[in-house]
Amino acid sequence: MTVSIWQQAHQKREAAYDVIVVGGGIVGCSTAYWLGRRAPSLDVALLEARTLGAEASGRNAGFVLQGTHADYRTDVERYGKRTARRLWQFTRENRDLLAAELRGSAFSWRADGALVAAGTAEEDERLRTSLPHLRAAGAPAVHLDAEETNDRIGASGFHGSLFVTTGAAVNPLHLVQHVAAKSGADVHTQHPVEHVRWGETGAVLGTPDRHFRAPRVVFALGPALPELVPAVSSVVRSVRAQMLATAPADAVRIPVPVYSHRGGFYVRQREDRRLLVGGGRHAHRAAEETSRDATTPAVQATIERYLHTHFPWSPSLGIEQRWSGTMGFSPDGRPVVGRVPEHPEGVFATGFTGHGMGYGFRMGRLLADLVSANETPEALDLFAASRFEDPDAKQAGAAPDRSRPTDS
Incomplete structure (x- = not known):
């Protein structure tokens, strides 16, 4: 300036x-x-x-x-x-x-809870066995099976989840x-x-x-x-993250933030019904160890594949925006x-x-x-x-x- x-x-x-x-x-x-x-x-x-x-x-x-x-x-x-x-x-x-x-x-501010979803059966077992430790720490969490998890967020393919009532x-x-x-x-x-x-x-x-x-x-x-x-x-050290935003969906289908695949992906639906989706870095670790602010076709494709796989109603939604940001690890x-x-x-x-x-x-x-x-x-x-x-x-x-x- x-x-x-x-x-x-x-x-x-x-x-x-x-x-x-x-x-x-x-x-x-x-x-x-x-x-x-x-x-x-x-x-x-x-x-x-x-x-x-x-x-x-x-x-x-x-x-x-x-x-x-x-x-x-x-x-x-x-x-x-x-x-x-x-x-x-x-x-x-x-x-x-x-x-x-x-x-x-x-x-x-929205304090409707958050869902930590399992992308694999092994991850669901980790979530389920962590529940006693969480409750001992005072965490208000419950385990949901695969059917309950997918029904709650209009999804497919999740193996179970922990619903934490204090997520926001x-x-x-x-x-x-x-x-x-x-x-x-x-x-x-x-x-x-x-x-x-x-x-x-x-x-x-x-x-x-x-x-x-x-x-x-x-x-x-x-x-x-x-x-x-x-x-x-x-x-x-500097690590890059990438995200995208879709066009508005026709209804609120994901009522709470979803954090899945051991933090590898995350998705939420805003009040305007747009979906915000990010992650995918675990499949491209070397490329994302950078301070450069730029999106890449490889990571963006990984994010879209996750979205369309687990939310089968989402492919009709256009992508309105893509972005990245660097974080300190x-x-x-x-x-x-x-x-x-x-x-x-x-x-x-x-x-x-x-x-x-x-x-x-x-x-x-x-x-x-x-x-x-x-x-x-x-x-x-x-x-x-x-x-x-x-x-x-x-x-x-x-x-x-x-x-x-x-x-x-």
């Missing part, structure tokens, strides 16, 4: 704040929101390189699910029962805070915009941070037109984080939170592994507490970057990811 000589005269070349949040997605906007709630006297700036929700937070399907990107049995096997339970409870808090704190009509869906872009508007922060869009200069009293962040100074900085970024904090490049599937190495006045959060809507609002509260409180926030240990410093934990975190994380 260029600035004329007339505009320049009215702009401060350097602005000072108490806290600067870098990143205008769900996590950054939520951090600004909770900073305003925790300490209304704080002068907070939110810097976004493009527009609010320009990246993953405005390109996903708007699922607000509980748990991680994987099924609960996988979480238990990977993290242990206690950690899996705490992760589920953290994301349940995220869902409940969205419902309690915000005006749902501003972002098309939103318009993700409107949610981000609403949270930012309610934060009370000074929102500066079209301000890409090009460099960070650390000093004894905090940091100066340089954008093409201005400098911003603050004693504390929060980096709420995905794959772009290493550009500003190179020391943490090992904890996040962590080494072990959990978000990563920490302090900037050698600069503890800076904190970062990244690596939401395609599940940012499930974590983001609650994560903003955690980051606000980390910045403004003298004590360690509750649940920080679930996401602490220090887990990768322990050789044993690092080895476990680097284990092959057998799940198929999505960008829902």
Whole structure:
């Protein structure tokens, strides 16, 4: 963005704040929101390189699910029962805070539950055997057999499912915009941070037109984080997701969000009866390990094949739009939170592994507490970057990811 000589005269070349949040997605906007709630006297700036929700937070399907990107049995096997339970409870808090704190009509809040559907008999067995663990964690879930599952969503070929009554869906872009508007922060869009200069009293962040100074900085970024904090490049990598939207169907046929094939596919029907469908990356992993924003015929064909196979009434619906988005994936599937190495006045959060809507609002509260409180926030240990410093934990975190994380 260029600035004329007339505009320049009215702009401060350097602005000072108490806290600067870098990143205008769900996590950054939520951090600004909770900073305003925790300490209304704080002068907070939110810097976004493009527009609010320009990246993953405005390109996903708007699922607000509980748990991680994987099924609960996988979480238990990977993290242990206690950690899996705490992760589920953290994301349940995220869902409940969205419902309690915000005006749902501003972002098309729907809380009719969600269906985790099995694409194979083996997956259905995993879902069914995870049910006791889920209920022990407080999850309101029931198992549906193949007939019940397919009847409920007008589908064919699913082997069973878990119906989770607390699943929800939103318009993700409107949610981000609403949270930012309610934060009370000074929102500066079209301000890409090009460099960070650390000093004894905090940091100066340089954008093409201005400098911003603050004693504390929060980096709420995905794959772009290493550009500003190179020391943490090992904890996040860029992965692309692709989606499509159909023309409106003649009726509401899919009443709740559907997440299937171990996160490999997902579909929902909007209020305007259009279907949003995404996934397919697990069949094209190498090609989708990229930061390039582009759709590909191969992945789009995989998504369409899924849609037409499991929803046999859908082939008559034309495809109105196709898009992609890049997300930050962590080494072990959990978000990563920490302090900037050698600069503890800076904190970062990244690596939401395609599940940012499930974590983001609650994560903003955690980051606000980390910045403004003298004590360690509750649940920080679930996401602490220090887990990768322990050789044993690092080895476990680097284990092959057998799940198929999505960008829902």
